[in-house]
Amino acid sequence: MLHVHTTFSDGTLTPRQVADQAAGRFDVILFSDHSDLHWEYRLAFVAAQVSRPSLLSAGFPAYLEAIGTAAQAHPELVLLPGMEASPYYYWQGLPLTTGFTLRNWSKHLLVAGIESPADLSALPMYAYGTSRYHPYGGDHGLAPYQEFIDAVAARGGLCFWAHAGVDTVAHFEQVTASTPAHGDDLWRTRGYTGFGASGPSSRLADPGGPWDRALLAYCRGQRERPPWVIAENDYHRGAFPDHPVTVLLATARTRAAVLEALREGRMYACSLPADQLSLEQFTAADPARGQAAIMGQTLSLPAGTVEIRALLHATSAGTAFRLLRDGEVLRTFAGNEVSYTDTGLPPGLHYYRLLAATPGGGALISNPVFVRSGPWKG
Ligand SMILES: [Zn+2]
Numbered sequence: 001m002l003h004v005h006t007t008f009s010d011g012t013l014t015p016r017q018v019a020d021q022a023a024g025r026f027d028v029i030l031f032s033d034h035s036d037l038h039w040e041y042r043l044a045f046v047a048a049q050v051s052r053p054s055l056l057s058a059g060f061p062a063y064l065e066a067i068g069t070a071a072q073a074h075p076e077l078v079l080l081p082g083m084e085a086s087p088y089y090y091w092q093g094l095p096l097t098t099g100f101t102l103r104n105w106s107k108h109l110l111v112a113g114i115e116s117p118a119d120l121s122a123l124p125m126y127a128y129g130t131s132r133y134h135p136y137g138g139d140h141g142l143a144p145y146q147e148f149i150d151a152v153a154a155r156g157g158l159c160f161w162a163h164a165g166v167d168t169v170a171h172f173e174q175v176t177a178s179t180p181a182h183g184d185d186l187w188r189t190r191g192y193t194g195f196g197a198s199g200p201s202s203r204l205a206d207p208g209g210p211w212d213r214a215l216l217a218y219c220r221g222q223r224e225r226p227p228w229v230i231a232e233n234d235y236h237r238g239a240f241p242d243h244p245v246t247v248l249l250a251t252a253r254t255r256a257a258v259l260e261a262l263r264e265g266r267m268y269a270c271s272l273p274a275d276q277l278s279l280e281q282f283t284a285a286d287p288a289r290g291q292a293a294i295m296g297q298t299l300s301l302p303a304g305t306v307e308i309r310a311l312l313h314a315t316s317a318g319t320a321f322r323l324l325r326d327g328e329v330l331r332t333f334a335g336n337e338v339s340y341t342d343t344g345l346p347p348g349l350h351y352y353r354l355l356a357a358t359p360g361g362g363a364l365i366s367n368p369v370f371v372r373s374g375p376w377k378g
């Protein structure tokens with residue numbers, strides 16, 4: 001279960017209570033409390049401020065300690081400390097006038113794999129005084145976010161765009177906060193690990209959408225790494241959920257193995273519990289040499305024939321399976337099994353991915369399997 005809030009920001013359960021609830025239902029929790037819930041306007045003799053509990057007020061040491069204590073009580077769970085960061089926002093309009101708006105505060109990035117308080121608080125975020133971008137005088141575009149992503153990568157962390165397909169409007173005291181959906185940031189920023197594709201953000205994974213644009217750029221050598229899909233719960237309060245789920249193909253139930261699976265793309269996102277919809281197998285194989293690759297991996301072929309196999313588990317009849325290559329639908333399958341032989345694959349790097357949809361609106365989104373097809377040039 002990825003993207004979980006606690007009492008360290010605007011959630012209602014403590015980390016220990018989250019772990020108690022998760023036990024027996026999930027194996028992994030990524031805690032993602034808000035870096036800050038703090039906005040201020042100080043310009044031209046006008047000062048306004050909104051401040052709510054967050055990691056900025058609680059401090060990283062107390063947060064990490066509380067998660068550590070929960071982990072001791074639940075050694076069967078992998079509890080990852082993380083953060084939902086708001087690197088930047090800007091003010092639009094003038095205070096005390098209509099149209100005065102806090103813009104883009106909800107452009108959120110989830111961080112995982114950085115567990116030093118000093119490293120976390122050094123990441124460039126306006127509320128921490130560590131960003132060189134300020135919220136006055138207009139939008140700085142994607143620069144503050146790209147710097148944040150680069151700083152996370154430089155510290156060995158993982159970084160995911162959260163709910164990028166959602167239009168967010170919220171009211172905090174006298175301030176209106178507005179963040180338009182920003183799915184194009186998936187291809188306009190680089191070096192991040194992945195993105196959440198739950199709820200309206202699942203459309204970012206539609207064939208030919210912004211995710212495919214980023215993946216195609218990777219295949220053409222225009223990006224250094226492909227971004228991966230995850231499911232995000234964004235859990236704050238109320239009944240503890242059993243979906244959506246990110247199913248990780250980790251080699252062990254350890255923090256290191258889970259982070260490695262997230263980093264390498266060995267996972268898929270599913271909006272339903274695993275007993276209703278799951279992906280049992282998804283491989284690209286070289287029939288001539290008996291080699292195969294799974295999600296996140298790259299299969300190298302001397303010639304352009306590749307066998308795609310997938311097995312789906314779906315309890316609702318009428319679940320349809322789409323197999324995509326390079327962002328386009330190759331074929332739709334009605335059963336639970338995909339078997340597809342692709343011949344004549346042009347030389348170069350390609351990818352296959354799967355989308356499953358149930359009649360009730362459930363969705364499963366796989367990560368891509370890459371295939372590099374020859375002939376090779378010496
Ligand atoms: Zn958020």
Ligand SMILES: [Zn+2]
Nearest residue numbers: 003005084234
């Ligand atoms: Zn959140």
